[in-house]
Amino acid sequence: MLGLAKRINARFLLTSTSEVYGDPLQHPQVETYWGNVNPIGVRSCYDEGKRTAETLTMDYHRGANLEVRIARIFNTYGPRMCIDDGRVVSNFVAQALRKEPLTVYGDGKQTRSFQYVSDLVEGLMRLMEGEHIGPFNLGNPGEFTMLELAKVVQDTIDPNAKIEFRPNTQDDPHKRKPDISRAKEHLGWEPKIPLHKGLPLMVNDFRKRIFGDQDSATTTGGQQG
Template sequence: VPLGLKKKNLRIVVTGGAGFVGSHLVDRLIARGDSVIVVDNFFTGRKENLMHHFGNPKFELIRHDVVEPILLEVDQIYHLACPASPVHYKFNPTNVVGTLNMLGLAKRVGARFLLTSTSEVYGDPLQHPQVETYWGNVNPIGVRSCYDEGKRTAETLAMDYHRSLGIEVRIARIFNTYGPRMCIDDGRVVSNFVAQALRKEPMTVYGDGKQTRSFQYVSDLVEGLIRLMEGDHVGPFNLGNPGEFTMLELAEVVQEAIDPNAKIEFRPNTEDDPHKRKPDISKAKQLLGWEPTISLRKGLPLMVSDFRQRIFGTPKTLIGGGATA
């Protein structure tokens, strides 16, 4: 059956569905006719990201923290609840307890469970680019490790539930993602650079700016998550854009999109900041038929117009419909 043309409309819960990635996923699921229940504690999620669905009988929003169990009758669970930014995740026990609760729900109602894990499970990788079979190089007691280890534990739990209880699970390892609706001041590099350049502040580059990341546009990621959920493979699957940029190159792309004269300011590097990150996506290409289609230079202006509107309240003049991309 082709993707999106399923026999029956599904009931789907999206934890963290008011967040950046979650709300874009909800848009896609609603657009194809499914009933969607969003469970979000609004820790980093925003109601504004979902307001356009209010009044739709197929959409429901529940304010709830997944560290407390919840009982819902659903067919699929997209478990996205977990702040993915350094500013937020240090405060939050969601990864382990929340994952356990949602796996318990999957077990009770026989739902398929998709875990959004992260490229952080690879730590500061000694292998480049990273394939799914790489075990990673993580410092268990570093400042970032509650996030890395939380996600590693979440993957372990998902696989244990799958192997011992027969729960259908899917694991996505998400690499850096950007786009409209990102938190503006969340400490992630793309949102930092864009917000700083728009506010005419210098862009903060930590260290020498030679560390690399790869950036995928949010609609590419959503397509990958849906293909993974609908497909027959447990994973884990790397979902990311293999286009690799140094922090200085990223700053240049932001200058092109916003202000060629934007200044760059160097600061000492943060602890345990990985030197290189680049996904090997051969597995997703082969088994899910997925690869990203939107380059950084194409996607960034869509995000810039959204940020410009949210920071200054000006209309999206740059590119029409940026927020729905």
């Protein structure tokens, strides 16, 4: 893609990730932080793949004068996500709707930051239309533990939803929160939709796709379609 962008003289957007910071020793994470990544861990194919993509992108910028933009995207949620994609928000919402226990890995004290999809889209558009290369953290600085996220899902869907603890996955980052000062300054961007407003919009979409339309879900007592 970088070669194609060079040939046709296109502006290139790399959607990188907060995973480049690994299990960060700096909190919150700023763009100048180099990260704490295990290069041979079970998550490294994703972490190091994105880090290498940033390296190649900047090499093309410096060596070939390619116009590039780099966004480091933090956890994003919203309608139209894959229901069973394994992401924590998708998992919790689908499990609560299906009357299954919410699976929390480890002690549930690890933190993440969740931004609604429309906020991310706005940030990407401002990045591409602006004159700053990046990298820019695009994420919501609101920080939630997994147990706090589970509580928000319970409050939104089913207060009686159970929580089931499971052994944590290897190299799971303990904390994740973006410092978005740079995006505020250079892009005039910050997220507008808090979790308690964005999550119900995602829940409505998941409910329709799991059960069919909402009216039938109500009349059938929430049986799976």
